[in-house]
Amino acid sequence: MSTTSTGPAENQDIIGRSDVNDLEAILSVANDDVDATIHSVKDNAEAIFTWDYDKGARPGLTKLYEKAKGAQWNGETDLPWELDVDQEAVAIANQSQFNGGNGAMPEFDVVGTPFETWTEKEWLKLAVESQNWTLSQFMHGEQGALLCTAKIVETVPWIDAKYYASTQVMDEARHVEVFAKYLDTKLSGHYPVNAHLGMLLDDIVQDSRWDMTYLGMQIMVEGLALAAFGFMHQLTTEPLLKQLLRYVMSDEARHVAFGVITLKDYYQELTTAELIERQEFAFEAAVRMRDRFLQQEVWERMGVPVKDSIELVQRTPMQQAFQVMLFAKIVPNCRKLGLLDAGDGWLRQKFTELGVIQFEDWADTEEEVDAFALVGLDKTLPSWIWSDAATSTVAQRLQILPVR
Numbered sequence: 001m002s003t004t005s006t007g008p009a010e011n012q013d014i015i016g017r018s019d020v021n022d023l024e025a026i027l028s029v030a031n032d033d034v035d036a037t038i039h040s041v042k043d044n045a046e047a048i049f050t051w052d053y054d055k056g057a058r059p060g061l062t063k064l065y066e067k068a069k070g071a072q073w074n075g076e077t078d079l080p081w082e083l084d085v086d087q088e089a090v091a092i093a094n095q096s097q098f099n100g101g102n103g104a105m106p107e108f109d110v111v112g113t114p115f116e117t118w119t120e121k122e123w124l125k126l127a128v129e130s131q132n133w134t135l136s137q138f139m140h141g142e143q144g145a146l147l148c149t150a151k152i153v154e155t156v157p158w159i160d161a162k163y164y165a166s167t168q169v170m171d172e173a174r175h176v177e178v179f180a181k182y183l184d185t186k187l188s189g190h191y192p193v194n195a196h197l198g199m200l201l202d203d204i205v206q207d208s209r210w211d212m213t214y215l216g217m218q219i220m221v222e223g224l225a226l227a228a229f230g231f232m233h234q235l236t237t238e239p240l241l242k243q244l245l246r247y248v249m250s251d252e253a254r255h256v257a258f259g260v261i262t263l264k265d266y267y268q269e270l271t272t273a274e275l276i277e278r279q280e281f282a283f284e285a286a287v288r289m290r291d292r293f294l295q296q297e298v299w300e301r302m303g304v305p306v307k308d309s310i311e312l313v314q315r316t317p318m319q320q321a322f323q324v325m326l327f328a329k330i331v332p333n334c335r336k337l338g339l340l341d342a343g344d345g346w347l348r349q350k351f352t353e354l355g356v357i358q359f360e361d362w363a364d365t366e367e368e369v370d371a372f373a374l375v376g377l378d379k380t381l382p383s384w385i386w387s388d389a390a391t392s393t394v395a396q397r398l399q400i401l402p403v404r
Helices: 011-015 023-027 059-069 087-098 120-155 159-186 195-206 210-235 239-269 272-292 296-302 306-314 317-325 330-336 342-354 365-372
Strands: none
Touching: 011 272, 023 306, 059 159, 059 239, 059 365, 087 120, 120 159, 120 195, 120 210, 120 296, 159 239, 195 210, 195 272, 210 239, 210 272, 210 317, 210 330, 239 330, 239 365, 272 342, 296 306, 306 317, 330 342, 330 365
């Protein structure tokens, strides 16, 4: 980490650019190894044995472990894989909900833009490619969680945390499996891992400190994934994907809660300098995760100027709302860990600059984890979590639990 003797480092040292919104700098980061099937990262952590096998020292973890043991599901037999998926019809329906009922067509004036000559055919292809890209990144992120959780089993010093983390390893393997199967059997193509996501996953794996694995994966990556899965679950009308996401979300809420429960007490023991390092890592992770959703690989595949296309789409109110709502779980969880206001509120200031601080008073995931559990045989979310009423903004569609 790059903390200075006087306080947190500058943006240039943390994220490689001074302006967090410098699009040219963001797009300069690209995956130049798209054809590789193996990617190696050095794990600098030590495996830790504990000879203290007593359970109960951390009741929250014991309770979560019991929940996890009773909440396992089978990705092969519990999902209706026999259903046919018309990807083009699904893409149009999803895009229509996102752009206010305009089908696959955009919600902005295309005159004088790279899209001026596009017909409905090109917009449909964009919607299909976007779906392929999104599910591919979900899959890659879940493999990152698989590796990181296995690392937590090795490195965390407490037996109750090792017990719970072992259940998450199984969860993450199942998530990779079902996303890969959906991509292979229901959609029309894969995308390689986005460079920004890949960089973040590498950083998390390489860090030698066990709590940084928690912070990077359980709080940041999984926290954003929970919000993103919730958005897609609410948006899609495709029954197989809707049920798949519902199952995954029930696991993800436990995973994020695992991070909150484990770190909230541990962070009270850290020095100011150590907390500043965690703040910097949280900020870096937040920016990397935000940058990945620009979908630069999709625009490249569509053969249009990437920077111009992203600038146009990013100016639409719906896209702006979506980008902000991705942080609906991250911010309150960072508040619960004491990271928002440590070091004179540095992370609070950074989240304010990113335009996401308004979520600080939303429920943290430790509080809401039970609401995401699979309920009864129909495996549906309690009706008060996701409102299916007709809504006109992404912010309303994405409302994840009421404020406390």
